[in-house]
Every structure is written in structure tokens, then in C-alpha cells.
Amino acid sequence: MKVSKKTYTVQEATRKLEHYCVYQERCHQEVRQKLISMHMIPEAIDLIIVHLLEHNFLNEERFAKTFVSGKLKIKYWGRRRLTYELKKKDVLKVNINQALGEIENEEYVGIFNNLAEKKVNSINEADKFKKRKKLIDYLLYKGWESHLVYEKANELIP
CATH class of the missing domain: 1.10.10 (Arc Repressor Mutant, subunit A)
Structure with missing residues (x-):
């Protein structure tokens, strides 16, 4: 057949x-x-x-902005992960930078802080070093900048 x-x-x-x-x-x-x-x-x-x-059905600049906004607010991805995922889709660097530039810093840090606090409360680990490592690994995987991650981990798990 x-x-x-x-x-x-x-x-x-x-x-x-x-x-x-x-x-x-x-x-x-x-x-x-x-x-x-x-x-x-x-x-x-x-x-x-x-x-x-x-005919404006396809617009990479618009795609990048929508992608960044959605993934930040829904999946709580940081700038590093957003950049990586857009590069994987062959989006031009200029469009990536423009889309990332539209993120309000106050909103970005707010999302990061909420995510970190929610995650630290969900980690069931008695050893504070293991707990801190789990939090750090999670936040780095989500694409948050390492200086933010380490600072927050030390603040939340002294």
C-alpha cells in the first residue's frame, strides 16, 4: 500500500x-x-x-519580545536562559538584545526574589549546605545571573 x-x-x-x-x-x-x-x-x-x-505575519523582533515577556512571567526564566533559548532559535543578536532591554529591572528582580523564596521553602533538606546548593542549582538552571543567585542563596540560607 x-x-x-x-x-x-x-x-x-x-x-x-x-x-x-x-x-x-x-x-x-x-x-x-x-x-x-x-x-x-x-x-x-x-x-x-x-x-x-x-505582510507582517512574521516579525522576528516582535517574536523575541513576546518570547522574552512570556517566558519571564510564566516560566520565570532569567536573562541567561532567555538569551540561550533565543540563540537556539537563530534569532538575531540585535533582536535578542532589544527584547531583553525591554525587561524592567524592578520587575525582573521581583520575579527572581519571589521564585527564590518560593523554592527555598519547598526544599526539604536539613543540611544547610545541601539546601543552599539545591537552591543555587535550580536558579542557575532557570538562567538567573550567578551574582544574583549566590547573593540571594547566602541571604536566604545563612
Whole structure:
């Protein structure tokens, strides 16, 4: 039995990708991957991406800002993790820096302090050195800057 792959015309693929981008902000890499998975040829992929850019369905600067804001407020990621994840998505450095620049320092430190205090209360460890290490490892994994992490760990677990 032959399994046939669904094929799309450039117009059909363009409409499908417009909906894909309207549903949620996307980066160029995600859109390119989606088109490849739809078995589009490279020329068609380039044509569709240009169309999406020209009609503002695809905007990497907007994607970076939305990504940073969402991951900071929902997943409580620090600047280092945000930068790393955006680089993995091939987002341009200028867009990453612009998005990170929009984070209010007061809000950033507030989120960090709440996260650290919540985590320290959830760690069941009698040994204060092990408890401090668990807190530090957790906060570093979340991408918070090491100077903030060590300062806070020493403050919360003297």
C-alpha cells in the first residue's frame, strides 16, 4: 500500500502559514521547519517566507519580545536562559538584545526574589549546605545571573 504525502500549492501553503503565524508568534526557524515538513521546495519556502515578512505575519523582533515577556512571567526564566533559548532559535543578536532591554529591572528582580523564596521553602533538606546548593542549582538552571543567585542563596540560607 502506497502512502501518499499531502501536497500543497504555494497559495495553499501560504494561507496555511498565515494562520500558523496568526495563532502564535513564530520565529523564522519555526516557519522554515513547518514548510520543510510540508514538503515544500526551497524556492517555494523562500517565496512564502518573503510574503509572510512583507505582510507582517512574521516579525522576528516582535517574536523575541513576546518570547522574552512570556517566558519571564510564566516560566520565570532569567536573562541567561532567555538569551540561550533565543540563540537556539537563530534569532538575531540585535533582536535578542532589544527584547531583553525591554525587561524592567524592578520587575525582573521581583520575579527572581519571589521564585527564590518560593523554592527555598519547598526544599526539604536539613543540611544547610545541601539546601543552599539545591537552591543555587535550580536558579542557575532557570538562567538567573550567578551574582544574583549566590547573593540571594547566602541571604536566604545563612
